[in-house]
Amino acid sequence: MNINYKGKNIEVTPALKEHAEKKLSRLNRIMDVDKATVTLVDRKSKQKAEVTMTVKGYLLRAEVYAQDSFAAIDIVVDKLEKQLVRYKEKLQRKTKKDREKLADVVMTAPEEVTDELVRTKHFNVKPMTVDEAIMQMNMLGHSFFVFANSENNGDINVVYVRNDEKYGLIVPEI
Numbered sequence: 001m002n003i004n005y006k007g008k009n010i011e012v013t014p015a016l017k018e019h020a021e022k023k024l025s026r027l028n029r030i031m032d033v034d035k036a037t038v039t040l041v042d043r044k045s046k047q048k049a050e051v052t053m054t055v056k057g058y059l060l061r062a063e064v065y066a067q068d069s070f071a072a073i074d075i076v077v078d079k080l081e082k083q084l085v086r087y088k089e090k091l092q093r094k095t096k097k098d099r100e101k102l103a104d105v106v107m108t109a110p111e112e113v114t115d116e117l118v119r120t121k122h123f124n125v126k127p128m129t130v131d132e133a134i135m136q137m138n139m140l141g142h143s144f145f146v147f148a149n150s151e152n153n154g155d156i157n158v159v160y161v162r163n164d165e166k167y168g169l170i171v172p173e174i
Contacts, residue, residue, distance in 0.1 A: 001028060002035040010042035010069065019070055023077040024051070030084045031055050040069050049076045058087060063163075125156065133159045134167055 003021060005012045020038050027033050036053035043065070049072035050063035062079040066072035127150040128136070137145035137159055144160035149171075158170040 001025070001033045004035070004037045006037065006039040008039065008041040010040050010047070012038075012040055016040065016069055016073070020073050023073055024053075027053075027077070027081060027084055030081065031088055038073075040072075047072050049073045051076050051080060053080065055084065055087065060084060060087070127154055130157070130159060130169060133157070137161075 001024065003017075003024060005017060005020070024033070024036055024038075032055070034054045034056070036051055039048075039050040039052075041048040041050070046065040046067065047069045048063060048065050049069060050061070052059065052061045054060075060080055060083050062076045062083065064072050064076040064079065066075055125146060125148045127148040129151055130149065133145050133147040133149075136147070137143075144158055146156065146158050148154045149157040152171070156172065160168050160170065162168050
């Protein structure tokens with residue numbers, strides 16, 4: 001596994017690197033991890049650990065705030081382990097279904113599906129500015145809002161509330 005380290009307001013010491021490598025190496029027992037980027041951030045009262053990794057072209061990401069960097073690394077690796085197990089099970093279900101289709105086997109019991117679409121919602125997208133979209137999102141009490149950006153020729157954009165209680169804007173590029 002190729003691991004890159006980044007530090008913001010913190011020096012990534014050899015002890016932190018060794019701890020992260022030790023914890024991340026256990027993920028290789030589940031599936032082969034191609035590469036990982038570990039970002040450590042020192043906030044005033046808390047430490048943030050953020051790990052982004054690729055596994056077979058699939059992107060996994062988790063971030064955690066904790067009292068110290070070592071604890072943050074432990075918790076973020078636990079989160080990634082759960083994501084990786086879920087991804088591996090999904091791949092196994094998919095290959096099992098493919099084998100069953102090829103063998104013309106009739107399934108007697110439905111499989112448990114965790115990624116099931118339970119609702120589709122249709123709505124009119126109205127042209128508005130980013131500020132208007134943020135206000136509309138807050139009035140609805142949602143964590144994101146889809147709108148046609150009147151400042152960008154009516155392109156579809158998404159505003160959302162970030163973990164730090166600030167706002168983000170997603171602008172798709174085709």
